[in-house]
Amino acid sequence: MSECECLEGCPFFNDKMANMPGTAEMYKKKYCKGDFDNxxxxxxxEKLGKPAVPGDLFPNNQDRAKRIISAAT
Ligand code: SF4
Known part of the structure; x- marks a missing residue:
């Protein structure tokens, strides 16, 4: 299984999830080390580049991601 190319420097884990290791592991397993396309x-x-990704966006908040993408394109 492949890994997300962003995993090393993903600010979500280095910042937002630093005090929630259990939850962070769950997201990593589901998305970063698996279904990162989703x-x-x-x-x-992928669509807008790294600077456009909000620091506090959760991996499972696809609705917000779609709104941000359609507002920018
Ligand atoms: S949270 Fe998303 S962008 Fe960040 S490393 Fe995991 S799969 Fe990649």
Whole structure:
């Protein structure tokens, strides 16, 4: 199984999830080390580039990601 290319520097884990290791592991397993095409953060990264990804966007918040993408395109 492949890994998301953003995993190393994904600010979501280095910042927002630092005090919630259990939850962070769950997201990593589901998205970063698996279904990253459906990660809300990755969706924006692919379409708009890294600077457009909000720091506090959760991987499972695809609705917000879609709104951000359609507002920008
Ligand atoms: S949260 Fe999303 S963008 Fe960040 S490393 Fe995981 S899959 Fe990649």
């Amino acid at each position: 990660c809300a953060r990755h969706m924006i990264f």
